[in-house]
Amino acid sequence: MSTSLRRDEAIARARVVGSIHAEVDLDLGLGDWFTSRTVLRFAATEGAATFAEISGAGRDVRALLNGRELTADAFSDGRIQLRDLAADNVLEVSAELPYANDGEALHRHVDANDGSTYLYAMSFLDAAPRWFACFDQPDLKATYDFTVTVPEDDWIVRGNAPVAAQSGRQWKLATSKPLSTYFVTLVAGPWAGLSATHDGIRLELLARASVRPDLERSAEDLFQVTRDSFDAYHELFGVRYPFGDYVQAFVPDFNAGAMENPGCVVLRDQVLFRGAATRAEVMSRAGLVAHEMAHQWFGDLVTMRWWDDLWLNESFAEYMAHRVITATGRADLWVDFGITRKNWGSEADQGPGSHPIAGNGAEDAQGSLENFDGISYAKGASALRQLVSLIGDEVFLAGLRSYFDRYAWGNASAADLLACWTEAGAEGLDEWARAWLLTQDMDLLAVEGTDLVRQVPAEHPAQRVHAIEVAGLSSEGAELFRVPVVVTGDRQALDVPPADLLVPDAGDQTWARVRPSLPAARLPRISAVADPATRVVLYNGLRDGLRHAELSPTTALDLLLDSLPGETAPSITSAMLAWAGDLSGDWLEPGLRAGARARLAGVAQQLLVAAAPGSDEQLAAVRSLLATTSDAALLRVWLAGDDLPVGITLDQDLRWLAVHRLVMLGTDPGVIDQEYERDHTSTGRVAARRARTAVPDAASKQAALDLLVNAADLGNYELYAIAENLFLPEQHDLTTELVQQWADSIPALASRRGGWVLPRLVTGSAPSSHADPATRQLLEELARRSDLAGPPARPLAEVLARIDQVLSARSAG
Numbered sequence: 044m045s046t047s048l049r050r051d052e053a054i055a056r057a058r059v060v061g062s063i064h065a066e067v068d069l070d071l072g073l074g075d076w077f078t079s080r081t082v083l084r085f086a087a088t089e090g091a092a093t094f095a096e097i098s099g100a101g102r103d104v105r106a107l108l109n110g111r112e113l114t115a116d117a118f119s120d121g122r123i124q125l126r127d128l129a130a131d132n133v134l135e136v137s138a139e140l141p142y143a144n145d146g147e148a149l150h151r152h153v154d155a156n157d158g159s160t161y162l163y164a165m166s167f168l169d170a171a172p173r174w175f176a177c178f179d180q181p182d183l184k185a186t187y188d189f190t191v192t193v194p195e196d197d198w199i200v201r202g203n204a205p206v207a208a209q210s211g212r213q214w215k216l217a218t219s220k221p222l223s224t225y226f227v228t229l230v231a232g233p234w235a236g237l238s239a240t241h242d243g244i245r246l247e248l249l250a251r252a253s254v255r256p257d258l259e260r261s262a263e264d265l266f267q268v269t270r271d272s273f274d275a276y277h278e279l280f281g282v283r284y285p286f287g288d289y290v291q292a293f294v295p296d297f298n299a300g301a302m303e304n305p306g307c308v309v310l311r312d313q314v315l316f317r318g319a320a321t322r323a324e325v326m327s328r329a330g331l332v333a334h335e336m337a338h339q340w341f342g343d344l345v346t347m348r349w350w351d352d353l354w355l356n357e358s359f360a361e362y363m364a365h366r367v368i369t370a371t372g373r374a375d376l377w378v379d380f381g382i383t384r385k386n387w388g389s390e391a392d393q394g395p396g397s398h399p400i401a402g403n404g405a406e407d408a409q410g411s412l413e414n415f416d417g418i419s420y421a422k423g424a425s426a427l428r429q430l431v432s433l434i435g436d437e438v439f440l441a442g443l444r445s446y447f448d449r450y451a452w453g454n455a456s457a458a459d460l461l462a463c464w465t466e467a468g469a470e471g472l473d474e475w476a477r478a479w480l481l482t483q484d485m486d487l488l489a490v491e492g493t494d495l496v497r498q499v500p501a502e503h504p505a506q507r508v509h510a511i512e513v514a515g516l517s518s519e520g521a522e523l524f525r526v527p528v529v530v531t532g533d534r535q536a537l538d539v540p541p542a543d544l545l546v547p548d549a550g551d552q553t554w555a556r557v558r559p560s561l562p563a564a565r566l567p568r569i570s571a572v573a574d575p576a577t578r579v580v581l582y583n584g585l586r587d588g589l590r591h592a593e594l595s596p597t598t599a600l601d602l603l604l605d606s607l608p609g610e611t612a613p614s615i616t617s618a619m620l621a622w623a624g625d626l627s628g629d630w631l632e633p634g635l636r637a638g639a640r641a642r643l644a645g646v647a648q649q650l651l652v653a654a655a656p657g658s659d660e661q662l663a664a665v666r667s668l669l670a671t672t673s674d675a676a677l678l679r680v681w682l683a684g685d686d687l688p689v690g691i692t693l694d695q696d697l698r699w700l701a702v703h704r705l706v707m708l709g710t711d712p713g714v715i716d717q718e719y720e721r722d723h724t725s726t727g728r729v730a731a732r733r734a735r736t737a738v739p740d741a742a743s744k745q746a747a748l749d750l751l752v753n754a755a756d757l758g759n760y761e762l763y764a765i766a767e768n769l770f771l772p773e774q775h776d777l778t779t780e781l782v783q784q785w786a787d788s789i790p791a792l793a794s795r796r797g798g799w800v801l802p803r804l805v806t807g808s809a810p811s812s813h814a815d816p817a818t819r820q821l822l823e824e825l826a827r828r829s830d831l832a833g834p835p836a837r838p839l840a841e842v843l844a845r846i847d848q849v850l851s852a853r854s855a856g
């Protein structure tokens with residue numbers, strides 16, 4: 044095991060070490076291990092002591108410092124103690140290291156379709172030492188020379204710098220620009236590629252050979268979004284993209300959406316959409332591509348000094364991507380932001396792990412991984428939108444340009460950026476930062492009589508100014524007027540004409556909980572409101588009302604099912620269908636779930652009949668129907684290719700939805716193996732695992748829990764598939780006995796899994812479908828167990844918070 048780097052250790056080390064150049068030599072075998080040799084040349088304070096990192100999981104680990112071999116006592120907890128440093132030093136470290144199967148470090152994926160081996164490296168947040176020796180902290184940047192030997196002739200190698208030479212199976216990359224360890228990467232294997240050039244930049248798209256057709260179908264859109272985003276950023280930032288080639292590798296088993304490695308971004312390959320995708324999903328992918336591109340400046344060129352300023356990366360990438368993609372005219376990506384990203388952030392900002400956007404107190408590297416959440420993304424981006432309205436776009440951009448100019452290739456903090464804006468002419472930034480960056484939780488904006496009221500959370504008081512619009516609507520939902528309002532106090536008179544309904548923040552421009560002037564049950568049908576941004580605010584108001592037990596899950600579901608047939612924005616329809624699925628499951632008493640699920644299936648059927656053939660609405664409706672129907676005969680007919688609605692082809696993704704549902708309805712699980720025969724791919728392997736875990740018998744559930752905890756050979760995606768299908772809301776009675784066994788298994792799970800995987804397995808597999816006082820007590824006891832110190836605390840607290848919300852919402856009127 045390795046010790047997580049503490050902030051004070053990072054500060055001390057940065058005082059001692061500097062001017063680092065790394066030569067990394069990798070020999071990538073086809074077995075379970077690879078050879079890693081690193082030569083670190085660095086300057087240091089003479090006579091000082093410090094440490095470097097190399098994985099504690101290695102074998103034959105050797106290190107020489109300035110020619111002297113280090114003895115065994117220099118190695119412990121993933122660290123190499125370095126004593127008596129010279130002014131100029133050479134540290135040589137060699138080790139045999141295991142490939143990873145958890146989507147971190149040097150991850151190996153064996154394609155289920157053709158048996159080919161693919162490798163990629165994910166160093167964020169502290170996984171770099173699992174594949175090369177380094178000083179693993181963001182403010183010790185180094186230049187890199189990579190030499191990589193591959194096991195097969197048809198392999199290619201890509202990394203943070205362009206390929207400089209290739210001779211047989213040996214590849215050399217050019218010397219890189221200065222890089223933080225967390226974004227050093229490598230992509231190796233028989234990857235299929237497509238390339239293009241734009242504005243002097245070589246662009247390349249990579250994917251596994253078995254999904255080449257999907258890559259080719261998406262290539263034109265991906266290249267165009269990349270070109271448009273480069274043009275926009277070059278104009279906005281005044282600094283050209285500085286990392287040479289721009290490779291985008293679409294990789295399997297990826298834990299996040301994507302990772303912004305300079306010059307060689309990796310993205311989850313689901314976004315190549317092997318099945319049908321809605322336009323909203325394609326637009327959201329454009330946002331993802333633009334997000335990683337923004338990071339080439341925010342994060343890669345200028346990097347935060349420590350993890351507590353993660354917002355300097357994520358809030359900006361999030362804000363810029365939505366701004367730039369919306370500006371291209373493809374779609375108003377802010378609607379997608381409002382209905383998906385903001386809800387993610389609101390839940391986090393009001394949850395047990397809430398923290399300020401900046402200065403979030405991350406005392407060690409692992410702890411800060413927990414803050415890699417919707418607050419750093421969605422709340423941060425919302426705060427930046429408010430900042431732009433406060434200081435003006437010109438000052439905002441001028442400050443950014445001097446920030447890039449001043450801190451290029453180095454590190455900076457929030458204070459450095461605020462100073463750049465102040466020099467550019469911004470005023471009142473200290474106050475703004477105190478209110479928006481340094482204070483957690485959300486204000487509530489509501490209408491009382493003719494007043495607009497701002498309710499500040501008592502435990503986290505902040506004086507946030509909100510620049511918003513207030514709209515007046517008729518009882519049918521028609522917009523009568525809209526006025527700009529700057530909220531500066533806790534109560535101010537609204538000088539507006541009379542209206543049946545007043546909606547604060549009707550343009551969805553700020554970060555606040557919003558309550559319109561009427562209670563939820565008296566709102567007009569939300570889909571009748573013309574502006575999608577206002578609908579987002581009203582739907583999010585329902586979600587927030589449920590969270591605060593102002594309305595019951597039954598009422599929320601009624602309102603939603605009433606509104607959905609008229610909804611016209613595909614991103615809203617998809618998000619609200621998903622929420623309706625959630626509402627009809629865990630949120631309801633077990634006895635009400637079947638009826639609610641049937642109603643949802645009815646609405647999905649109604650949407651399907653009304654939708655134009657081939658439309659996004661039709662696809663969203665089919666997916667929802669496949670996940671909710673009780674009509675096994677219909678599923679069999681569709682799987683046989685008969686009687687499908689015009690405009691729908693049952694592609695492989697839809698087929699798996701049908702198979703999963705059939706299995707849940709009690710069909711012979713043999714159908715899973717048959718389908719996997721037909722779809723013998725890596726995606727099919729995960730889908731089959733999902734379906735197998737959903738088989739409604741006690742033995743299957745037991746076997747699944749056992750695999751989740753004990754299987755050493757399952758990759759992260761198969762583990763997630765098990766976790767998410769263990770306790771299904773419709774299988775409440777079947778899994779009652781399993782709740783205690785789950786709780787008893789968590790200590791073993793926590794000792795065997797780690798990193799990104801563990802928290803997701805804990806929250807994903809938790810028995811939220813058994814929200815009752817007994818489960819609550821079990822979770823509390825579990826959280827108190829002393830053998831659970833560390834990582835599972837936050838996920839357990841989140842599960843507990845969710846159960847509390849469900850229990851109190853059920854008793855709401």
Ligand SMILES: [Zn+2]
Binds near residue numbers: 303334338356357360
């Ligand atoms: Zn990001």
